[in-house]
Amino acid sequence: MTQIIRSLDEIGTNYDVLFCDLWGCLHNGKAPYAAAVAALQAFRTGGGRVVLMTNAPRPQQYVAAQLDRMGVPRDAWDVIVSSGDAAQDAMFAGAVGRRVWAVAQHKDEGFFTDIPGEWRDAPSITRVPLEEAEGIVCCGLFDDLTEVPEDYRGRLMLARERGLKLLCANPDVVVDLGEQRVYCAGALAELYEDLGGTSLYFGKPHPPIYDLARRRLGLDDKARILAIGDGIATDIAGAAGEGLDALFVTGGLGFDQFGPDVENPDPARLAEWLALRAQNPAYGIGRLR
Structure with missing residues (x-):
């Protein structure tokens, strides 16, 4: 059963490395969460290492620049691994x-x-x-900001008839x-x-991005890794597929599912919600x- 904790430092000493999601965990797309930044800084001060693992479709240097503009300090993380990095390799x-049609x-x-x-x-x-x-x-x-996946149905049907891979x-x-x-690339891929x-696919929950993170940190099989994220189908499912413990941030994408207090999820609601999705994160x- 998922254990609800109040802060990362309750469990942080059990792990050597964090694979931490960005959007919904470290920032909201516009500004960082101060408490999350402080938690990552404290983990690193205690000797841990932090991988910011994101499904952003851009190479890591662009993600780093975006975090700089938001005001996320560099001492909150060690390396960044993006879906863009892994997907770029494949492209x-x-x-x-x-010769590709770029939807970007x-x-x-x-x-x-x-x-x-x-x-x-x-x-x-x-x-x-196309x-x-x-x-x-x-x-x-x-x-x-204005489009939805259905706006692409006709063009995707044409691509399917031509046998193109996405x-x-x-x-x-x-x-x-x-x-x-707002909708992301995954919505078009699903359609x-x-x-x-x-x-x-090359980002979470698929293996390439996890393999890349391990290579960049030089991790061996003995490293104790905790995955942190708010995406049940990406962060949490990906951690399960990799055999990693996970910390599910309920106040992200599912913020309205676990009771009126975003900071304190209702245990019964959380347990029911996770059971319906066949997921059981450690925390x-x-x-x-």
């Missing part, structure tokens, strides 16, 4: 061909243009209209941007699969602190 390896915003430009050193000599990736594409690379909706750079379905809930197409907490 330059040719997972969906060399201007902020995702670096995914295509900032080529990792190991891929500098690989054949180039060219962005073309009618000329060999595959699809989806970083997110063109305008996630590389999903962010498996998240939705996130909360401040008070507004494409519903239509009979093939989607390829739960209202907000990371």
